[in-house]
Amino acid sequence: MTLGVDVVARGPNGEFDVLDVPEGCDDSAGFESWRWEVWGSDVVRSLGARYLPLLNGDWMEVPTEELPLFLEEVALLRTHLDMIAGVIGLHPSWIEGRPNNIEAATLRAQRLGARILIR
Numbered sequence: 678m679t680l681g682v683d684v685v686a687r688g689p690n691g692e693f694d695v696l697d698v699p700e701g702c703d704d705s706a707g708f709e710s711w712r713w714e715v716w717g718s719d720v721v722r723s724l725g726a727r728y729l730p731l732l733n734g735d736w737m738e739v740p741t742e743e744l745p746l747f748l749e750e751v752a753l754l755r756t757h758l759d760m761i762a763g764v765i766g767l768h769p770s771w772i773e774g775r776p777n778n779i780e781a782a783t784l785r786a787q788r789l790g791a792r793i794l795i796r
Contacts, residue, residue, distance in 0.1 A: 678709040679705055679707065680706040680708065680709060680732065680796065681795070681796060682705075682706040682778055682782045682795045683695045683793070683795070683796070684696045684794075685738075685794045686791045687792065696785075696789070699785070705775060706779055706795050711732075711775075712733050716729035716732045717734075718761070718765055721754065724753055724757055725750075728743075728747050732795060737793075737795045741786065741790055741792055745787075748780065748784075751776050751783065754776055755776045779795070
């Protein structure tokens with residue numbers, strides 16, 4: 678099982694309308710185990726991340742108005758990717774594409790006035 682990053686709009690009754698992933702884009706945010714091994718890890722938390730560690734318990738949703746803060750978090754983690762990978766025992770190349778996927782989806786969500794959902 679893998680974690681997927683989706684651009685979503687909330688319907689009038691609160692339901693999710695998951696938008697299609699554009700051709701050529703990757704919606705992978707990592708493996709299921711990354712909920713606690715990577716995104717919910719102590720090292721990621723120690724950097725001040727507050728969104729992605731929520732995956733440790735369940736799915737994570739970022740409202741439209743918080744997307745700029747979420748992009749800052751993704752950029753922060755990308756800056757410290759080598760350190761994160763070293764602490765959790767993975768090669769940086771295993772992780773590096775995931776922040777790119779998350780960022781690309783978040784930028785699409787911003788353009789559309791939508792939200793991000795990682796599940």
